[in-house]
Amino acid sequence: xxxxxxxxxxxxxxxxxxxxxxxxxxxxxxxxxxxxxxxxxxxxxxxxxxxxxxxxxxxxxxxxxxxxxxxxxxxxxxxxxxxxxxxxxxxxxxxxxxxxxxxxxxxxxxxxxxxxxxxxxxxxxxxxxxxxxxxxxxxxxxxxxxxxxxxxxxxxxxxxxxxxxxxxxxxxxxxxxxxxxxxxxxxxxxxxxxxxxxxxxxxxxxxxxxxxxxxxxxxxxxxxxxxxxxxxxxxxxxxxxxxxxxxxxxxxxxxxxxxxxxxxxxxxxxxxxxxxxxxxxxxxxxxxxxxxxxxxxxxxxxxxxxxxxxxxxxxxxxxxxxxxxxxxxxxxxxxxxxxxxxxxxxxxxxxxxxxxxxxxxxxxxxxxxxxxxxx
Amino acid sequence: xxxxxxxxxxxxxxxxxxxxxxxxxxxxxxxxxxxxxxxxxxxxxxxxxxxxxxxxxxxxxxxxxxxxxxxxxxxxxxxxxxxxxxxxxxxxxxxxxxxxxxxxxxxxxxxxxxxxxxxxxxxxxxxxxxxxxxxxxxxxxxxxxxxxxxxxxxxxxxxxxxxxxxxxxxxxxxxxxxxxxxxxxxxxxxxxxxxxxxxxxxxxxxxxxxxxxxxxxxxxxxxxxxxxxxxxxxxxxxxxxxxxxxxxxxxxxxxxxxxxxxxxxxxxxxxxxxxxxxxxxxxxxxxxxxxxxxxxxxxxxxxxxxxxxxxxxxxxxxxxxxxxxxxxxxxxxxxxxxxxxxxxxxxxxxxxxxxxxxxxxxxxxxxxxxxxxxx
Numbered sequence: 001x002x003x004x005x006x007x008x009x010x011x012x013x014x015x016x017x018x019x020x021x022x023x024x025x026x027x028x029x030x031x032x033x034x035x036x037x038x039x040x041x042x043x044x045x046x047x048x049x050x051x052x053x054x055x056x057x058x059x060x061x062x063x064x065x066x067x068x069x070x071x072x073x074x075x076x077x078x079x080x081x082x083x084x085x086x087x088x089x090x091x092x093x094x095x096x097x098x099x100x101x102x103x104x105x106x107x108x109x110x111x112x113x114x115x116x117x118x119x120x121x122x123x124x125x126x127x128x129x130x131x132x133x134x135x136x137x138x139x140x141x142x143x144x145x146x147x148x149x150x151x152x153x154x155x156x157x158x159x160x161x162x163x164x165x166x167x168x169x170x171x172x173x174x175x176x177x178x179x180x181x182x183x184x185x186x187x188x189x190x191x192x193x194x195x196x197x198x199x200x201x202x203x204x205x206x207x208x209x210x211x212x213x214x215x216x217x218x219x220x221x222x223x224x225x226x227x228x229x230x231x232x233x234x235x236x237x238x239x240x241x242x243x244x245x246x247x248x249x250x251x252x253x254x255x256x257x258x259x260x261x262x263x264x265x266x267x268x269x270x271x272x273x274x275x276x277x278x279x280x281x282x283x284x285x286x287x288x289x290x291x292x293x294x295x296x297x298x299x300x301x302x303x304x305x306x307x308x309x310x311x312x313x314x315x316x317x318x319x320x321x322x323x324x325x326x327x328x329x330x331x332x333x334x335x336x337x338x339x340x341x342x343x344x345x346x347x348x349x350x351x352x353x354x355x356x357x358x359x360x361x362x363x364x365x366x367x368x369x370x371x372x373x374x375x
Numbered sequence: 376x377x378x379x380x381x382x383x384x385x386x387x388x389x390x391x392x393x394x395x396x397x398x399x400x401x402x403x404x405x406x407x408x409x410x411x412x413x414x415x416x417x418x419x420x421x422x423x424x425x426x427x428x429x430x431x432x433x434x435x436x437x438x439x440x441x442x443x444x445x446x447x448x449x450x451x452x453x454x455x456x457x458x459x460x461x462x463x464x465x466x467x468x469x470x471x472x473x474x475x476x477x478x479x480x481x482x483x484x485x486x487x488x489x490x491x492x493x494x495x496x497x498x499x500x501x502x503x504x505x506x507x508x509x510x511x512x513x514x515x516x517x518x519x520x521x522x523x524x525x526x527x528x529x530x531x532x533x534x535x536x537x538x539x540x541x542x543x544x545x546x547x548x549x550x551x552x553x554x555x556x557x558x559x560x561x562x563x564x565x566x567x568x569x570x571x572x573x574x575x576x577x578x579x580x581x582x583x584x585x586x587x588x589x590x591x592x593x594x595x596x597x598x599x600x601x602x603x604x605x606x607x608x609x610x611x612x613x614x615x616x617x618x619x620x621x622x623x624x625x626x627x628x629x630x631x632x633x634x635x636x637x638x639x640x641x642x643x644x645x646x647x648x649x650x651x652x653x654x655x656x657x658x659x660x661x662x663x664x665x666x667x668x669x670x671x672x673x674x675x676x677x678x679x680x681x682x683x684x685x686x687x688x689x690x691x692x693x694x695x696x697x698x699x700x701x702x703x704x705x706x707x708x709x710x711x712x713x714x715x716x717x718x719x720x721x722x723x724x725x726x727x728x729x730x731x732x733x734x735x736x737x738x739x740x741x742x743x744x745x746x747x748x749x750x
Binding site: 096262327 | 649697698
C-alpha cells in the first residue's frame with residue numbers, strides 16, 4: 001500500500017510494496033524501550049534510543065529503524081555496547097566541546113551532545129560538539145530536527161562502519177558517512193539528511209533479501225568492477241556520491257565522505273575510515289559524531305530569515321518541471337510527509353523485522369504490544 | 376605538454392593538450408593587477424584580486440583564472456562592479472559577522488571576510504562571516520587556504536549565477552555553488568574545493584569552443600532531456616552532483632546546492648537561487664558568500680590532530696586500487712601538485728584568453744609583460 005498525498009506525493013520508504021506490515025509507532029516505541037530496559041539500559045536512555053529508532057521508521061528510513069534493534073541488543077549482550085556508560089566531557093570552550101560516549105548506545109550520547117550544542121548556540125551563537133567512543137546513533141535527521149525545533153540551524157555528521165571505496169580504490173575505507181543540515185523555514189523546515197554514498201547499504205540489503213538487482217552505479221564487486229548484483233556489492237563496496245571514477249564527480253562524493261570523517265572521527269578522537277567497527281562487535285567500534293547548532297539571529301532577524309527561506313523553497317517548488325514529472329521536492333519534504341502519514345496509518349516493518357522483534361519479545365518477556373496493530 | 380610527477384601524477388587542468396601557452400605566473404599577476412588599477416581599482420585591492428585569479432590558473436582551474444578578467448573589467452566599466460566599494464559590517468558577534476561588499480570586486484570583500492573569520496577563530500575558537508552584495512570571488516580554495524596556512528580548518532561557500540536545474544526541474548535555479556573545506560595535515564593539507572554540480576560550466580564552455588561532445592550526465596537540454604551536446608546544455612542546464620533524477624543520488628547534490636545557497640545567499644542577505652546575477656551586468660548581481668574558520672585546539676591538540684590526519688590520508692593513498700589504476704588521490708592533491716609544477720613551467724592560458732588579455736593590455740596601455748614568457 002502506498003499512501004498518496006494531495007500533490008500525488010508518495011510515502012517514502014526503502015521497503016517494497018506489499019512486503020511490509022503496519023504497526024502503530026507509539027506501541028512500537030514502547031516495545032523497543034522495554035526490550036532495551038530488559039538488557040539493562042536505564043529507562044530514560046532506553047526511551048531516547050527507542051524514540052530515535054522509531055523516528056527512522058516514521059520518516060521512511062526503515063534500515064535505521066526498529067530493524068536495527070537486534071544489532072543493538074547483541075552489542076549490549078556481549079558488552080561491546082555498555083548499558084551504563086560514564087559519559088564525560090573531555091574538552092570544553094564556550095562554543096565547542098568533545099564528549100566521550102564510553103561505548104554506550106550512540107543515541108544517548110548524541111542526544112546529550114546535540115542538547116549541549118543547542119545550549120551553547122543559545123548562549124554564544126554557535127555550538128559545535130564532537131563525540132568519540134560512541135556506537136551507531138540512528139538517523140542524523142533526528143538530531144538535526146532537535147536544533148530545528150529550537151529555530152536553530154542544525155548540522156550533524158557521523159562516521160560508520162566502512163562500506164564505501166574511495167575513488168579508484170576497491171577497498172572499503174569509508175562509511176556511508178551521512179550529513180544532515182536542518183534549516184528553519186516558515187513551514188516544516190528544510191532537512192537534508194543524506195549518505196555521502198550513491199545509495200545507502202539498506203537498499204542493497206533489501207534487494208539481496210528479495211533477490212532483485214540494483215541500478216548500475218550503486219556498487220562495485222570485490223575486483224572493483226561496477227555490478228548490479230547486490231550479493232557482489234556486499235563482497236565489494238558502495239560507490240561515493242557522483243559515481244564510479246571521476247567523470248561524473250565521484251571524487252566529490254569521496255571528498256565529502258572524508259570531510260565527514262575528519263569532523264566525526266579525526267577531530268573527535270574517535271576511529272576513522274577503515275578503522276570504525278560494528279556495533280555488534282567483537283570490539284568497541286569507537287564511532288565518532290559531530291553536532292552543530294547555530295543561531296540565525298547572529299546573522300539576521302529570525303523572521304526575516306524564515307520569510308526568505310520560504311520564498312526560496314517556493315521558487316524551487318514552482319520551477320518548470322521535466323515533462324511527465326509532477327512535483328519538485330525540497331530536502332526533507334518526503335520524509336515529513338511520510339511521518340505525517342505514518343503517525344496515522346502506522347510505520348512499515350518487513351517480515352524479517354517483525355520476526356526479529358517477536359523473538360526479542362519472547363526472549364525478554366516483553367509483551368508484544370506492537371503486534372496488536374499489525375495489519 | 377603534460378608534466379608527470381613521480382607517482383605518474385598529471386598536471387590538472389580544464390584545457391586540452393596542445394590548446395594552451397605557458398605564461399610566468401608572477402608576470403601574469405602583475406599584468407592583471409595593473410589592468411585593474413587602470414580601471415580605477417585601488418592598488419591593494421587590485422593586487423588581491425590578481426592573486427586570487429592567478430591562483431586558479433596555478434591550481435588547474437583555468438575557467439576561474441585570468442580568463443575571467445574581461446568579465447570583471449566589463450563590470451567595472453559599466454559600473455555594475457564598484458571600483459571603490461564602501462565595505463561595511465552589518466552584524467557582528469564574537470563568533471559571527473555579516474559584511475556588505477557594496478558591489479565591489481568579490482575578491483576584496485572575501486579576503487577581508489576570511490581574515491575576519493580567522494581573527495575570530497583565533498580569539499574565540501570559531502569565526503563565521505557571511506557576505507552580501509558581492510560579485511564573483513574566484514576560486515573558493517583560495518580562501519580555504521588562507522585558513523589552512525594559519526593551522527585552522529577553513530570552510531568556504533558561495534552562490535553564483537543560476538546554471539543548475541533542481542532534480543526533476545528543467546529550469547536553472549541554482550548556481551554551481553561550490554563548497555571548500557580545507558583541513559591541516561602533516562603535509563600540504565586536505566583541500567576539498569568542489570562545485571555541487573556534476574561538472575563545472577568551464578568544461579562545457581571549453582567543449583563548446585573546440586566543438587567536442589561532453590559525457591552524458593553533465594547536463595540537460597532546454598526540454599530537460601539528458602544530452603552530450605555542450606551547445607544544448609548551454610540552452611538547458613547543468614545537473615546536480617549525483618546525476619539526473621534520484622536513482623544515483625542527484626537529489627543529494629541538489630540538496631547540497633541549496634545548503635550552499637542557504638548559507639551564502641539567504642543567511643547573508645544576498646540574492647539566492649534563480650535571482651543571483653552576472654558580474655558583467657546589467658545590474659549588481661548581489662552574490663553572497665560564507666566563510667568559516669575553526670581552531671583545531673578547541674577539540675584536541677593541533678599536533679595530535681595533524682598526526683591523525685596524516686595517518687588517515689596515508690590509509691586512503693595506500694588502499695587496494697582498481698586494476699589498471701596507479702594512484703588514489705586525496706582532495707587538493709592534484710591542485711597542489713599542479714601549482715608546484717606551474718610555479719616552475721608557467722600557468723596555461725588558451726589562445727582566446729591570450730587574445731583577450733592582449734586586447735586589454737592595448738586598451739589600457741599596460742605593458743604586455745606576460746607575453747614575454749609565452750612558450
